[in-house]
Amino acid sequence: MAARFARSIGALSSSVTHRSAAGIETVSHGVFKPRLVSSSSSPESEFPKTNNKKMTDRLSGVIDVVNDRKLPPELRGQRDAVRSETDIINVVEQRIWHSMEEGKFENLPGKGKPLDLNTNPHADPAxxxxxxxxxxxxxxxxxVELNKEIRNRVVEWRSALKRAWTHRGSVDDSEWIEASESLKLQIRDINNKVFRYNLIVPFGRQMLGLNWEKEMDRLKEESTGS
Incomplete structure (x- = not known):
């Protein structure tokens, strides 16, 4: 009887109690282990998430207010109704139409007089x-002078290319090869001038240089069409 009681006590002391994955305390060989709490369920871990969400909501609100201020007064407070720039353009056109009906475009300074083209109000004064x-x-x-020079050079170069292509030999292509090498060197000179032009020209007036392959394709299309 005493031996049976001792065996039952030993089984209890060596048992391991496993509870949930959340970390309930366990008993192993008679020693109590502390309870382990998952970080995902702790209030401390949820606190930063709540703060981040509040901060995101506040930033979104500020962005909405800024974007709303950019709209005309007629469209403020209804940003969801603004689908594209067309809605804003319609507001501008309505304002112009109302101003015309009210006669705000009548008796403007300089009405009926020739425009003064001696100065450009949109250019830098200097x-x-x-x-x-x-x-x-x-x-x-x-x-301006460089633009004229480049255009004249391009016209002359294309004429020379067309002459060389027309008079190329059907058997001996040595003349065509020599002429094409010379024309390729001229392309480099023209493109260097184009590069210089694009550096000093006002924005929006840049031009493209010449490309040998594209010029040959263009010439062949013209020859086929004619």
């Missing part, structure tokens, strides 16, 4: 003065 001085002395800015 540049405008410089251009007027050049115009009075019958000169043009460097980029």
């Amino acid at each position: 540049e405008d003065t410089l251009y007027r001085i050049l115009s009075r002395n019958k000169c043009a800015p460097e980029w």
Whole structure:
């Protein structure tokens, strides 16, 4: 009887109690282990998430207010109704139409008089003065003169390419090869001028250089079409 009781006590002391994955305390060989709590369920771990969500909501609110201020007064407070720039353009057109009906475009300064083209109100004053001085002395800015030179060079180059292509030999292509090498060198010179032009020209007036393959395709299409 005593031996049976001792065996039952030993079995109890060596048993391991496993509860949930959340970390309930366990008993192993008679020693109590502390309870382990999952970090995902702790209030401390949820606190930063709540703060982050509040901060995100506040930033979204600020962005909405800023974007709303950018809209015309007629569209403020109804940002969801603004689908594209067309909605804003419609508001501008409505304002212009109402102003015309109210006669705000009547009796404007300079009405019925020729436009004064001596000055450009949209240009930098220093540049405008410089251009007027050049115009009075019958000169043009460097980029204008360079533009004319490039266009003339391109016309001459394409004419030379067409002549060389037309007179190429059906058997001996030595003349065509020699002419094409010379034309390729001229392309480099023209493209260097185009590069220089694009650096000094006002924004929006840049031009593309020549490309040998594209020029040959263009010439072949013209020859086939004719």
